[in-house]
Amino acid sequence: MTALSSGLMSYEEALRRFDPVIGLEVHVELGTRSKMFCGCPTDFGAPPNSQVCPTCLGLPGSLPVVNEAAVEAAIRIGLALNGEIAPWCRFARKNYFYPDMPKNFQVSQYDEPIAVGGWLDVPVDTPDGARTMRVDIERAHLEEDTGKSLHVGGATGRIHGADHSLVDYNRAGIPLVEIVTRPVEGTGALAPQVARAYVAALRELLRALDVSPARMELGQLRCDANLSLRESPQAPYGLRTETKNVNSLRSIERAVRYEVTRQAGVLASGGRVRQETRHWHEDTGVTTPGRSKEQAEDYRYFPEPDLVPLAPDREWVEALRSTLPEPPDAHRRRLQADWGFTDLEMRDVVAAGAVGLVEATVAAGASPAGARKWWMGELIRRASATATELDALPVTPEQVARVQAMVEDGTLNDQLARQVLEGVLSGEGDPDTVVAARGLSIVSDDAALLGHVDAAVEAHPDVAAKVRAGKVAAAGALVGAVMKATRGQADASRVRELVLDRLGAAG
Numbered sequence: 001m002t003a004l005s006s007g008l009m010s011y012e013e014a015l016r017r018f019d020p021v022i023g024l025e026v027h028v029e030l031g032t033r034s035k036m037f038c039g040c041p042t043d044f045g046a047p048p049n050s051q052v053c054p055t056c057l058g059l060p061g062s063l064p065v066v067n068e069a070a071v072e073a074a075i076r077i078g079l080a081l082n083g084e085i086a087p088w089c090r091f092a093r094k095n096y097f098y099p100d101m102p103k104n105f106q107v108s109q110y111d112e113p114i115a116v117g118g119w120l121d122v123p124v125d126t127p128d129g130a131r132t133m134r135v136d137i138e139r140a141h142l143e144e145d146t147g148k149s150l151h152v153g154g155a156t157g158r159i160h161g162a163d164h165s166l167v168d169y170n171r172a173g174i175p176l177v178e179i180v181t182r183p184v185e186g187t188g189a190l191a192p193q194v195a196r197a198y199v200a201a202l203r204e205l206l207r208a209l210d211v212s213p214a215r216m217e218l219g220q221l222r223c224d225a226n227l228s229l230r231e232s233p234q235a236p237y238g239l240r241t242e243t244k245n246v247n248s249l250r251s252i253e254r255a256v257r258y259e260v261t262r263q264a265g266v267l268a269s270g271g272r273v274r275q276e277t278r279h280w281h282e283d284t285g286v287t288t289p290g291r292s293k294e295q296a297e298d299y300r301y302f303p304e305p306d307l308v309p310l311a312p313d314r315e316w317v318e319a320l321r322s323t324l325p326e327p328p329d330a331h332r333r334r335l336q337a338d339w340g341f342t343d344l345e346m347r348d349v350v351a352a353g354a355v356g357l358v359e360a361t362v363a364a365g366a367s368p369a370g371a372r373k374w375w376m377g378e379l380i381r382r383a384s385a386t387a388t389e390l391d392a393l394p395v396t397p398e399q400v401a402r403v404q405a406m407v408e409d410g411t412l413n414d415q416l417a418r419q420v421l422e423g424v425l426s427g428e429g430d431p432d433t434v435v436a437a438r439g440l441s442i443v444s445d446d447a448a449l450l451g452h453v454d455a456a457v458e459a460h461p462d463v464a465a466k467v468r469a470g471k472v473a474a475a476g477a478l479v480g481a482v483m484k485a486t487r488g489q490a491d492a493s494r495v496r497e498l499v500l501d502r503l504g505a506a507g
């Protein structure tokens with residue numbers, strides 16, 4: 001066996017010896033204006049503890065009231081995942097103590113979730129081309145979010161090494177829907193890609209439903225990735241680990257891959273995988289142990305006595321079904337036809353998670369080809385250089401559409417447009433602001449350009465002589481010299497016309 005020095009097994013060897021089974025638990029923060037059980041606002045980034053009331057602080061005597069918009073969103077999510085909506089279900093108290101949870105219990109759902117079963121078809125990019133995998137859904141249930149702890153004074157922001165901690169209850173009570181898959185078998189070596197593709201497809205669906213912005217970097221979509229290995233596809237499941245709060249698509253893929261190599265190393269050396277939660281470390285690319293789950297935790301669930309059961313009216317459920325967006329795969333096919341993209345072009349856009357970005361850029365006025373060019377070119381390059389998700393780059397589809405509009409009206413060429421995008425990404429403001437501040441528009445004044453043309457002719461007399469003698473192809477060197485002198489701020493085809501005209505050569 002090719003054990004690595006760290007005790008990990010190489011991924012290839014791990015896949016020859018073991019069959020991975022994954023499972024994904026995704027928490028999505030609903031984009032409702034108020035919290036799950038009180039009227040507090042849910043705005044992101046408000047001053048700490050400014051969006052709280054007796055109910056979400058768990059003060060004695062306060063009573064919860066269910067947010068209808070949250071129930072509606074949960075039902076639409078359940079329906080869009082092809083699940084059954086429970087005719088009757090209850091909330092339950094999940095009892096545990098943690099400082100970010102002021103009531104000492106979380107109102108969740110236990111054995112009576114609002115949505116049961118279903119599936120999501122996930123496009124997976126494989127070495128042999130695009131393939132669709134069906135991921136079965138176990139359940140989707142409603143619950144409330146906890147607050148946030150901030151550990152101050154340590155180097156890592158973790159509790160270890162901190163000298164004190166602060167707690168912010170603004171997030172406590174924000175509605176969450178937790179979506180749990182059934183164990184996903186049969187992925188083989190594609191397990192990490194399937195995990196990633198599932199979360200990407202779910203995110204696309206949630207956005208299409210307009211139930212959440214689902215921005216992972218803001219914690220609006222949080223993923224726990226379960227993984228176990230077994231000797232063969234016929235063997236019973238192995239013991240699994242649950243890697244918590246993996247907060248980007250890229251990290252999901254890396255975390256699952258890492259766990260495959262780690263667990264394979266443990267098993268191959270005769271060890272036993274501990275059933276536990278694990279923490280993902282983005283910087284080092286490893287997981288480390290968290291809580292043991294060897295004994296089932298006893299949360300002493302019981303039905304929430306302060307809330308009546310939910311019994312969604314069938315007519316309401318059917319009315320909500322009629323509000324569902326086009327299913328994502330049909331939507332993608334329609335967009336591809338509208339945009340005129342080839343299969344390969346569309347596959348790249350899907351794999352990059354850029355469908356929504358291209359769509360929004362087109363909606364802001366760009367041509368589909370123009371929108372694709374920037375997102376799949378300059379911007380994806382910048383995202384991967386900084387290990388950022390494409391949609392977490394600090395540039396909006398509207399700004400990309402504006403840059404493309406300036407290219408189309410001749411204000412910018414591609415090279416200048418890249419500089420404008422760089423300015424936008426580094427926080428210099430909108431494209432128009434960057435163009436003005438950096439003086440980036442194309443020099444379209446022929447008189448100014450002719451000065452540069454004359455200088456180029458003078459500096460390269462041998463090239464100029466060739467062009468005069470009819471070797472029009474040689475003009476490229478002179479055009480290049482002018483482009484360099486104008487720092488790229490000229491329209492190269494106009495410069496070429498001026499060069500040929502000056503030298504009496506026909507284009």
Ligand SMILES: [Zn+2]
Nearest residue numbers: 038040053056
């Ligand atoms: Zn409140």
